[in-house]
Amino acid sequence: MSEKQTTPQSEAELMSLCRNIAGQSLQQLADSVNWTVPPDLRRDKGWIGQLLECLLGTSAGNLSEPDFVNLGIELKTIPLNSNYQARETTYVCTVPLLNNIGLQWQDSCVFKKLSRVLWLPVEANPDIPLSQRKVGNGFLWSPGEDNMDVLQTDWEDFMELISLGQVESITAHQGEYLQIRPKAANSSAITTGIGSNGLRKQTLPRGFYLRTAFTNQILHQNFKI
DNA sequence: TGGTGATCATAC
DNA sequence: GTATGATCACCA
Numbered sequence: 697m698s699e700k701q702t703t704p705q706s707e708a709e710l711m712s713l714c715r716n717i718a719g720q721s722l723q724q725l726a727d728s729v730n731w732t733v734p735p736d737l738r739r740d741k742g743w744i745g746q747l748l749e750c751l752l753g754t755s756a757g758n759l760s761e762p763d764f765v766n767l768g769i770e771l772k773t774i775p776l777n778s779n780y781q782a783r784e785t786t787y788v789c790t791v792p793l794l795n796n797i798g799l800q801w802q803d804s805c806v807f808k809k810l811s812r813v814l815w816l817p818v819e820a821n822p823d824i825p826l827s828q829r830k831v832g833n834g835f836l837w838s839p840g841e842d843n844m845d846v847l848q849t850d851w852e853d854f855m856e857l858i859s860l861g862q863v864e865s866i867t868a869h870q871g872e873y874l875q876i877r878p879k880a881a882n883s884s885a886i887t888t889g890i891g892s893n894g895l896r897k898q899t900l901p902r903g904f905y906l907r908t909a910f911t912n913q914i915l916h917q918n919f920k921i
Numbered sequence: 922t923g924g925t926g927a928t929c930a931t932a933c
Numbered sequence: 934g935t936a937t938g939a940t941c942a943c944c945a
Contacts, residue, residue: 724937737940738929738940739929739940740938740939741939742929742931742937743930744938744939746937754933757932757936757937758938775939783940784939784940790935790936802943848931848935865925867926869926870930870941877925877927878925878926881930882929883928
């Protein structure tokens with residue numbers, strides 16, 4: 697197989713593709729589509745995610761839509777350390793800094809992307825060479841009511857600060873499940889936001905991320921080794 | 922040593 | 934620049 701997988705037409709079909717790749721190394725999976733495994737991820741940070749998108753047949757491209765558009769499912773990899781815990785936070789989407797007056801939680805990009813997620817754990821212990829790291833058993837997840845309430849509260853608190861021109865006062869220490877951190881090519885990148893005087897102001901683009909404590913909770917409840 | 926702030930690649 | 938995919942790397 698050297699072409700991208702056709703997009704699955706059902707959750708069952710998607711999970712079948714998942715079972716086929718579970719337990720395989722990144723080398724084996726890359727070979728199956730004639731991709732080359734980079735020496736490390738330093739200059740290829742999104743490589744694993746893109747490889748798995750290819751193998752599972754995502755269809756969104758770089759549209760702001762869930763990866764499997766027809767199924768409404770977002771694909772997220774989880775890098776696991778040697779104790780099967782998440783090594784990194786999970787990027788969700790860009791923080792809207794403008795024109796967000798009246799934006800409701802149910803219409804937010806965070807809500808849309810997290811409503812249904814295919815989590816795909818991948819070994820990420822730095823002691824294991826990239827090519828030898830194995831993909832785990834993917835699982836479908838939707839936030840329960842309790843989780844959804846916390847996410848909504850976090851989101852609403854952040855969006856209130858932003859609409860009040862306080863975006864530059866937000867640090868990654870805030871938020872219970874969500875956090876806001878820079879999401880840009882570098883610290884010189886700029887986008888338009890609202891300043892403390894209520895006027896437009898150039899500022900660093902930021903993204904919503906899920907804390908590892910939250911993704912670890914999801915892992916423990918759903919991931920079978 | 923873990924979490925926050927910074928950064929990397931690529932398409933358009 | 935914005936979107937996609939994330940991990941790096943430094944410092945408290």
